[in-house]
Amino acid sequence: SQQGEEDPQALSIQEGENATMNCSYKTSINNLQWYRQNSGRGLVHLILIRSNEREKHSGRLRVTLDTSKKSSSLLITASRAADTASYFCATVAGGTSYGKLTFGQGTILTVHP
Amino acid sequence: NAGVTQTPKFRVLKTGQSMTLLCAQDMNHEYMYWYRQDPGMGLRLIHYSVGEGTTAKGEVPDGYNVSRLKKQNFLLGLESAAPSQTSVYFCASSYRNLAETQYFGPGTRLLVL
Numbered sequence: 593s594q595q596g597e598e599d600p601q602a603l604s605i606q607e608g609e610n611a612t613m614n615c616s617y618k619t620s621i622n623n624l625q626w627y628r629q630n631s632g633r634g635l636v637h638l639i640l641i642r643s644n645e646r647e648k649h650s651g652r653l654r655v656t657l658d659t660s661k662k663s664s665s666l667l668i669t670a671s672r673a674a675d676t677a678s679y680f681c682a683t684v685a686g687g688t689s690y691g692k693l694t695f696g697q698g699t700i701l702t703v704h705p
Numbered sequence: 706n707a708g709v710t711q712t713p714k715f716r717v718l719k720t721g722q723s724m725t726l727l728c729a730q731d732m733n734h735e736y737m738y739w740y741r742q743d744p745g746m747g748l749r750l751i752h753y754s755v756g757e758g759t760t761a762k763g764e765v766p767d768g769y770n771v772s773r774l775k776k777q778n779f780l781l782g783l784e785s786a787a788p789s790q791t792s793v794y795f796c797a798s799s800y801r802n803l804a805e806t807q808y809f810g811p812g813t814r815l816l817v818l
Contacts, residue, residue, distance in 0.1 A: 622804050634709075634795055634809035635748070680747065684804040692738075692763070692803045695748040 596681040596696035613699040615681030622686040709810035726781040728796030737779040741792040
């Protein structure tokens with residue numbers, strides 16, 4: 593399966609701390625995307641990183657991609673209570689299997705004020 | 706722009722009943738998707754469409770049908786609902802490519818008794 597697997601499943605931190613979530617996948621990818629889902633809401637796109645990129649930043653978010661290890665990480669710096677949400681990685685298969693997004697099961701992040 | 710909207714927000718069905726979930730987008734996106742989200746399972750693709758008049762099966766298509774008669778609308782039908790179809794359903798769209806960022810609706814919570 594191409595499905596990404598997030599680690600940890602749940603993360604609890606204090607406001608101001610950094611949060612790191614990891615995603616591993618099994619086969620070659622075209623790109624990897626991170627999404628956030630607030631409780632009871634739809635998913636919101638955070639960052640897309642292509643297979644030829646190693647790192648991307650967006651505000652307090654930093655995403656890295658290591659294609660040799662088939663893994664990605666999402667770092668949220670100086671976390672806020674409003675960052676409390678579920679975070680999903682989603683992969684798009686590359687090569688001859690090029691196609692749609694496949695989502696992992698997500699990491700539940702709780703940021704305590 | 707409203708983005709991606711879904712109707713209804715919540716519905717309770719009895720086993721064997723039918724219903725249609727409506728998704729609408731005002732971003733002129735070519736691609737539209739239906740996902741279901743179950744606890745611990747992440748999002749799974751049910752059906753998708755790469756343009757008006759087209760539909761294709763995703764990962765879990767059984768028990769569902771779809772139609773894309775207009776570019777802005779994507780309908781998901783349940784002909785004979787089963788308790789296993791109790792889930793939260795999300796519609797999404799992307800501009801012109803399966804691999805691009807997807808924009809999600811707020812979801813429809815369906816309970817089948």
